[in-house]
Amino acid sequence: MTAALTADLRALVGDAGVGDPADRRWGRDATESQGVEGRPDAVVLPASTEEVRAVVAWCCERALPIVPRGGGSGFAGGAVPVHGGVVVALDRMARVRSFDPLLWRIHVEAGLRTSELRRIARESGLLFPPDPGAAEQSQIGGNIATNAGGPHAFKYGVTGRWVTGLEAVVPPGEVVAVGGPLRKDVAGYDLKSLLIGSEGTLGIVTAAWLRLIPAPEAAAPAIALYPDARTGCGAIERVLGSGIQAAAIEYLDAGTLAAAGPAAPFDVPSGAFAVIAEADGSAAETAAVAAALREALADDALLVHAPERAADVAALWRWRDGIAIAVTAQRGGKMSEDVAVPLDRLADAIEATLEIGARHRLPACSWGHAGDGNLHATFMVDAADREELKRASAAAAELFATAAAMGGTISGEHGLGWVKRGHLGHQWNDATLRLHRAVKTAIDPQNLMNPGKKV
Numbered sequence: 001m002t003a004a005l006t007a008d009l010r011a012l013v014g015d016a017g018v019g020d021p022a023d024r025r026w027g028r029d030a031t032e033s034q035g036v037e038g039r040p041d042a043v044v045l046p047a048s049t050e051e052v053r054a055v056v057a058w059c060c061e062r063a064l065p066i067v068p069r070g071g072g073s074g075f076a077g078g079a080v081p082v083h084g085g086v087v088v089a090l091d092r093m094a095r096v097r098s099f100d101p102l103l104w105r106i107h108v109e110a111g112l113r114t115s116e117l118r119r120i121a122r123e124s125g126l127l128f129p130p131d132p133g134a135a136e137q138s139q140i141g142g143n144i145a146t147n148a149g150g151p152h153a154f155k156y157g158v159t160g161r162w163v164t165g166l167e168a169v170v171p172p173g174e175v176v177a178v179g180g181p182l183r184k185d186v187a188g189y190d191l192k193s194l195l196i197g198s199e200g201t202l203g204i205v206t207a208a209w210l211r212l213i214p215a216p217e218a219a220a221p222a223i224a225l226y227p228d229a230r231t232g233c234g235a236i237e238r239v240l241g242s243g244i245q246a247a248a249i250e251y252l253d254a255g256t257l258a259a260a261g262p263a264a265p266f267d268v269p270s271g272a273f274a275v276i277a278e279a280d281g282s283a284a285e286t287a288a289v290a291a292a293l294r295e296a297l298a299d300d301a302l303l304v305h306a307p308e309r310a311a312d313v314a315a316l317w318r319w320r321d322g323i324a325i326a327v328t329a330q331r332g333g334k335m336s337e338d339v340a341v342p343l344d345r346l347a348d349a350i351e352a353t354l355e356i357g358a359r360h361r362l363p364a365c366s367w368g369h370a371g372d373g374n375l376h377a378t379f380m381v382d383a384a385d386r387e388e389l390k391r392a393s394a395a396a397a398e399l400f401a402t403a404a405a406m407g408g409t410i411s412g413e414h415g416l417g418w419v420k421r422g423h424l425g426h427q428w429n430d431a432t433l434r435l436h437r438a439v440k441t442a443i444d445p446q447n448l449m450n451p452g453k454k455v
Ligand SMILES: Cc1cc2nc3c(=O)[nH]c(=O)nc-3n(C[C@H](O)[C@H](O)[C@H](O)COP(=O)(O)OP(=O)(O)OC[C@H]3O[C@@H](n4cnc5c(N)ncnc54)[C@H](O)[C@@H]3O)c2cc1C
Pocket: 029, 030, 067, 068, 069, 070, 071, 072, 073, 074, 075, 077, 078, 079, 090, 110, 131, 132, 133, 134, 137, 138, 139, 140, 141, 142, 143, 144, 145, 146, 147, 148, 149, 150, 151, 199, 200, 201, 203, 204, 205, 206, 324, 413, 414, 417, 450, 453
């Protein structure tokens, strides 16, 4: 059957437009270390919006599930074909349709890599601010589909804030366009925002109009180390309370530092809790904000390290970007969630993560985007041990309930995908859930768009 599907699809998209469904990369994403895997019946790599439309129409006529795929860096199993079906990978749709640096805007296809988009903007002195960690791998379509954040979302907001227009293919194979090269548009219901963060469950994003800003002239991070999480979270609240606009405020708890500390470009006292805060802007503004940040962070700190040379600043962020890998290396696997809580509950949520891990006999730690109250609460596992994975799933369910009880959310940036399906009831009542399902049914009545995910 798989070979027959591929042969039919080849007629729609040509030889270069079909992939090998037996190649395991199409069945995985970054949840691989949790043992999440699927196997597609077919893989297509369309090269144009018209080809995406033809593939979606073809799948809908045959009632075949459609699994949109970007870079496969998602942490929710969203791109994993758990029910089989046709994986639609956007890799070949990576063109820049237009770029107007003087008007601070760009029109790109969904398969363009995040790092490439940021590079194109930077070469014209501009910035595309969203900076999710796996920028070399993720695509702009995947970022839009998950409404991805990142460290600098604290100042600049998540991906959706930078999208002014979208082109998408929805069932049963129609091209829709909302917004465009516009900075304002309040006509109609906000379908653009509905598609943003919809994790491939409503349609396939094929292109986007994005807003850019002039790149900040300078950036200056500082890292402060504290004896414990409560003292560190107190410093974060002090930064906000003093009215300083940091570009990013990140944290790493003691367990995370135990894993990542040996590679740190500074000394890490044992048991310490870290806060990284960055200033950016014009050179003068950066210097002033950085000095204010260092002063606010210094109270109660064991030490404050503030690299100044560009290479040292880059080394600090490179180290920060490698944290997920360092933590995974501890036991070979991890279940890492992305709950978010109101900022004044951050210390409670960090402590609760450790308590939940202990109750389920799993080493735990967390790090994350402190300024947004967003934790990567993590249970370290042996990914080959089924019993441990079961305990980690139970721990994650308890974590979701705990975050919701604190007035938070079960997902601050990765989305629900496959791994968090069925947990939305923790934070929404029945009427809200019904409305959510009604939206899905209105756009995808056959439930073919990424079935089993999100809803
Ligand atoms: C080391 C590491 C660090 C990370 N750091 C962050 C971080 O700081 N912040 C953050 O938010 N995330 C982070 N992530 C998660 C991930 O990088 C983001 O969610 C990213 O936006 C996913 O993009 P992708 O192209 O890889 O999407 P994929 O993983 O391929 O897909 C993700 C979801 O989007 C859907 N999708 C993909 N493309 C399309 C499309 N064109 N149309 C419709 N649906 C589509 C898929 O079906 C799936 O449901 C990190 C991941 C890793 C591995």
